[in-house]
Amino acid sequence: MGYRKYITRIDQIPELDNLNEQQKQTLNSVVKRYAFRTNEYYQSLIDWEDPDDPIRRIVIPSADELEPWGKLDASGESRYARAPGLEHKYADTAVLLVSDVCGALCRFCFRKRLFMDDNQEVSRDVSAGLAYIRRHPEINNVLVTGGDPLLLSTRRLTEIVEQLRAIDHVRIIRIGSKMPAFNPFRILxxxxxxxxxxxxxxxxxxIYLMAQFNHPRELTEEARRALDMVQQSGVCIMHQTPMIRGVNDDPTTLGELFNELSYLGVAPYYLFQCRPTEGNAAYTVPIEEGYQIFAEALKTCSGLARRCRYTMSHATGKIEVAGLTAERIFFRFHRPADSEQSLSNLLVCARNPKACWLDDYAEAKSPLRLARNSFH
Known part of the structure; x- marks a missing residue:
C-alpha cells in the first residue's frame, strides 16, 4: 500500500524544526490565511538540503505569501456560476466543482478561496449542476474538478460519471487532477x-484526465506507472501547468517536462500564466519573460511536445500569448467567453516587461490595436 498520511500542520514536518520561533510564527500566519496540506509521499520528493528545492517551493508555505497582491477570484469565475457547484463560461463546456480537498495544496493555487471556511462555490450535491447541463444541449464537454475529484471516494466519483454519461449530448468528461503527481498510489x-x-x-x-505536473521530478517511477495504468484503461491524458517562479521558470526544466510527458504519451496542453491570485506575487513570472522562457523551451522539444499553448485564463476567456517583437506583444483569443469574439483578431500591445496579466497593459495605458472588444 502507498503513502496514506496527510500533513496539515507545519509542526508535523521535522525538517522545519530548525526554524526560529519568529519564522515558525510567520509560517503559521500564512497557514492561518491560506490552507496547508501535503502528504508523506510528496514530502519524500523534497531535497531538504537544497533551500531552493522546487518541490519544496510547490507545497511548503512561504512568508512571501503575505505580500499584499492580487485578489482571490482573479479570473472572475464567480460571474459564470449558473448553479451550485457549476460554472458555464464557454458555450460547449461546463465546470463541475465537486471537491474542496486536494492531495496537497499548491502554494500558488488559483482557487485557494475554495479552501477557506466561508466559501460556498463547491457543491457535493451535483444534482442542480447536472440538471443545468441536461437543459443545455450545447454542452458537450464537462470538466469535473475542484479541489481534486480523485479525493472523492471511487464510489462517489463513479456516481457522478455515470450521471454525466447518461446525458446524451455530453461527449467528453474531463477530470482535473494533480493526484498522479501528489500521490499516484491513489491510482495504483x-x-x-x-x-x-x-x-x-x-x-x-x-474520459480525459487533465493531469498537472509542475516539475520533471514529480514524474517518479510510481507516477509513470499510474499514468500508464490510466492510459491502459482507455483514458486520454492531457497535461497542464502554470509557469511558477523557482519551479519551472527556465527553458531547460520546462523543455524536459514537456519532452518527458510526450515520451509517456501525455500531451502537453496548456502552460498557464500564473493568475494574479492573492498571495501569488512571489510565484509569478511576468508575461514577456514567461513567453521567452516558453519559446526557448520549445526549441528543445519535438513537434509532439510543442503542442502546448501559453495562455491566460482571463475573465474574458483563454487568451494565448502569440508572440513578441522588440516593441510589441501579441495576444489572441484561444477560447473567448463571448462566442461573438473572432478568433482571428490579434490584440497588439506595446511591451511592458512588468506586466503579469492582460489588464496590466491597459493600466499602463499601453496602445492596443486590432482588438474588436474590450477585455474589461
Missing part, C-alpha cells in the same frame, strides 16, 4: 477506479 492501489475508467471511457465518448 485502486483497481475499482481503473475499472470505472475502462467502463465509461468509450471509443466515441472519451
Amino acid at each position: 492501489d485502486d483497481p475499482d477506479l481503473l475499472r470505472m475508467f475502462k467502463t465509461h471511457s468509450r471509443p466515441d465518448r472519451r
